[in-house]
Amino acid sequence: MAKIKLSAISTTAPKKLDKDKVRAATRELLLELDELQNLLYAQHKYSVLLVIQGMDASGKDGLIKNVTGTLNPQGVMVSSFKAPTPEEMDHDFLWRIHKHAPAKGMIEVFNRSHYEDILVQRVHKWIDDKTAVKRMKAINAFEKLLAEHNNTQIIKCYLHVSHEAQQQRLVERTEDPRKMWKYNENDLAESKLWPQYMDAYEDAINNCNDIPWLIVPSDQNWYKEYLVALTLRDTLKSLNMKYPRLKK
Numbered sequence: 194m195a196k197i198k199l200s201a202i203s204t205t206a207p208k209k210l211d212k213d214k215v216r217a218a219t220r221e222l223l224l225e226l227d228e229l230q231n232l233l234y235a236q237h238k239y240s241v242l243l244v245i246q247g248m249d250a251s252g253k254d255g256l257i258k259n260v261t262g263t264l265n266p267q268g269v270m271v272s273s274f275k276a277p278t279p280e281e282m283d284h285d286f287l288w289r290i291h292k293h294a295p296a297k298g299m300i301e302v303f304n305r306s307h308y309e310d311i312l313v314q315r316v317h318k319w320i321d322d323k324t325a326v327k328r329m330k331a332i333n334a335f336e337k338l339l340a341e342h343n344n345t346q347i348i349k350c351y352l353h354v355s356h357e358a359q360q361q362r363l364v365e366r367t368e369d370p371r372k373m374w375k376y377n378e379n380d381l382a383e384s385k386l387w388p389q390y391m392d393a394y395e396d397a398i399n400n401c402n403d404i405p406w407l408i409v410p411s412d413q414n415w416y417k418e419y420l421v422a423l424t425l426r427d428t429l430k431s432l433n434m435k436y437p438r439l440k441k
Contacts, residue, residue, distance in 0.1 A: 247352030
């Protein structure tokens with residue numbers, strides 16, 4: 194398989210697409226997802242892990258809200274992974290992740306994920322390349338474990354936003370009262386490390402691709418939400434689920 198080069202992939206929707214039509218298609222997908230989630234929950238055979246990774250201001254929170262927000266909250270869990278706590282640092286890097294793996298019948302969304310430990314930590318030189326390679330092997334084994342031993346369908350999405358769009362969104366957080374709560378003074382400093390982050394992401398995507406990544410152009414929210422909703426819908430449909438019947 195050819196290596197993925199993020200700079201060669203567009204961050205915008207194809208020009209031929211009509212935004213209103215895509216938004217209408219997304220609404221239809223969300224209606225389908227509502228029924229498919231009911232099937233997933235009722236059949237209690239499969240689970241779904243939706244991994245959302247991306248740079249600051251790539252739109253992770255809005256995507257999760259707009260794609261899963263209309264689903265039955267009994268069947269969806271969202272876990273957000275920030276800097277490890279002292280207790281988490283005393284364990285292996287997957288310890289805090291594994292306990293949030295989805296149970297059968299559930300959709301679990303990771304807002305950031307186990308990939309943070311080969312991205313942020315690598316960019317800041319908190320781990321060396323040798324450790325990063327070991328962690329990537331562990332990640333592949335972890336995802337294989339979930340897929341093969343708990344029927345977990347894993348969807349990994351990298352929200353591919355341009356540096357220009359990211360910087361514009363970060364500035365908006367300093368000017369728009371509705372977005373100021375998102376402001377973190379460290380975000381602009383992290384943005385200056387863009388080339389290092391792109392290298393780390395490319396390495397993670399290319400070396401942890403046993404379960405392939407979906408590279409999601411994310412400069413336009415309407416297109417991003419459509420692609421993720423479509424992928425989630427197609428994944429659930431492919432399971433050919435049926436409602437359990439009463440035993441006679």
